[in-house]
Amino acid sequence: xxxxxxxxxxTASDLIVSFQGKVDRCETFKSLNYLCLRxxxxxxxxxVTYHHLPHFGAADAVDLNVICVGFPEELVKRFESQNEIRxxxxxxxxxxxxKAQWWYETKRPQRMSAKEKAFLEFAASKVSGxxxxxxxxxxxxxxxVSIGFGNLTPDFDDNDLSFLQSCCQFAHQQYCHLLLxxxxxxxxxxxxxxxxxxxxxxGKSNGVIxxxxxxxxxxVITYLERAFKKLGVDSRVTATLRASSLGELSYID
Numbered sequence: 001x002x003x004x005x006x007x008x009x010x011t012a013s014d015l016i017v018s019f020q021g022k023v024d025r026c027e028t029f030k031s032l033n034y035l036c037l038r039x040x041x042x043x044x045x046x047x048v049t050y051h052h053l054p055h056f057g058a059a060d061a062v063d064l065n066v067i068c069v070g071f072p073e074e075l076v077k078r079f080e081s082q083n084e085i086r087x088x089x090x091x092x093x094x095x096x097x098x099k100a101q102w103w104y105e106t107k108r109p110q111r112m113s114a115k116e117k118a119f120l121e122f123a124a125s126k127v128s129g130x131x132x133x134x135x136x137x138x139x140x141x142x143x144x145v146s147i148g149f150g151n152l153t154p155d156f157d158d159n160d161l162s163f164l165q166s167c168c169q170f171a172h173q174q175y176c177h178l179l180l181x182x183x184x185x186x187x188x189x190x191x192x193x194x195x196x197x198x199x200x201x202x203g204k205s206n207g208v209i210x211x212x213x214x215x216x217x218x219x220v221i222t223y224l225e226r227a228f229k230k231l232g233v234d235s236r237v238t239a240t241l242r243a244s245s246l247g248e249l250s251y252i253d
Contacts, residue, residue, distance in 0.1 A: 016166050023170045029178055033067055036171050040147060043164070047071045047130070047148030051085065052175065053095075055140035055244070066175065070148060075126040078119075088123075089116045094132045094144050100161040101132045102153075103146075129153045133165055135172035138180070139247050143172055189243065193227040194250040196220055201240040201249055 019039065026032040040048045047070030065085075068076055078084060085091065089109050094101065108120065130148035137143070145168045156164075189197070199209045206224070210217040228234060231242045243249050 016163060016170075019167050020170045023174045026174055027178075029066075029175070032171065032174055032178065036067065037069060039167065043147075044149055044152070044154055045070070045147045046150040047127070047146075049146045050143060050172075050175075051091075051145075052143045052172075052179075053141075055142075055241070066143075072126045075123060078122065084119050087115055087119050090120070090132070091144065094134050095142060097134060098136075099134075100165050103127075103130045103132060106132055131161075131164070133168045135168050137172055137176040139244065141176050141180075143175075145172075189227055189230060189248050190223075191250070193223050193230070194243070194248055195252065196223045197227055197240055197243050197248070198250045198252045200224070200236050201244065202252070 022035055023032065026035055036050070037048060048067055049065065049069075049071060050067040052064040052066050065080060079088075089112055090106050093106050093109070109116075112120075127148055128151050130146060133145040133147070135143045135145060147164075154160075195213070196209055199212065204212070206217050206220045210220045213220070224236070224239070227243070228239055231239050231246075233239045233242055240249070
């Protein structure tokens with residue numbers, strides 16, 4: 001039985017709109033997490049995890065295991081204590097696509113380190129059937145959701161998977177909204193600071209940037225130092241990454 005068929009009165013579209021409305025009304029992380037876990041229970045989920053993956057260089061560039069319920073304690077402890085989010089090769093496989101994937105359908109990279117292989121084998125010994133769902137947010141603020149269904153595989157068709165994908169995306173966007181409301185969205189860079197950082201992002205040296213803009217190299221350095229201070233960084237690479245994550249780079253041709 002598909003998700004859409006579980007309600008005779010509501011279509012899948014109706015359910016999506018209803019869920020989105022409830023998500024939009026969540027004003028705290030706690031209420032959002034509670035809503036998502038209730039929804040997961042309704043579709044038969046036995047375990048749920050949601051990882052938030054901010055863009056490298058973002059002000060909060062730390063991967064967060066926001067929700068983790070129902071997975072074996074041994075697996076969770078290993079994942080968190082050994083920072084296996086940096087080891088698990090399936091994560092990049094998930095985020096390289098845009099659709100939900102069953103765990104057994106997620107392809108393994110042809111080349112893996114011994115540590116990667118060991119983690120996948122350990123995880124496979126602890127969990128059975130489930131779904132991976134990638135989610136995407138502003139300025140590369142992405143994440144992924146994993147839903148475990150235990151030993152029973154739900155009879156979901158393509159429409160059901162699209163429905164679930166949409167619901168996860170709505171929830172991720174709301175999480176980003178709540179999170180970013182507490183973070184500095186803008187560094188208040190001047191137009192010239194943005195322009196210079198944008199040229200830095202294109203790999204141009206200070207001297208080349210000075211020639212392009214018709215200013216002295218020392219002036220370029222001064223603008224960069226000001227930008228570094230506003231962004232809270234101390235290098236050209238980190239500055240461009242932070243500015244990109246904040247949407248502070250200018251379009252230049």
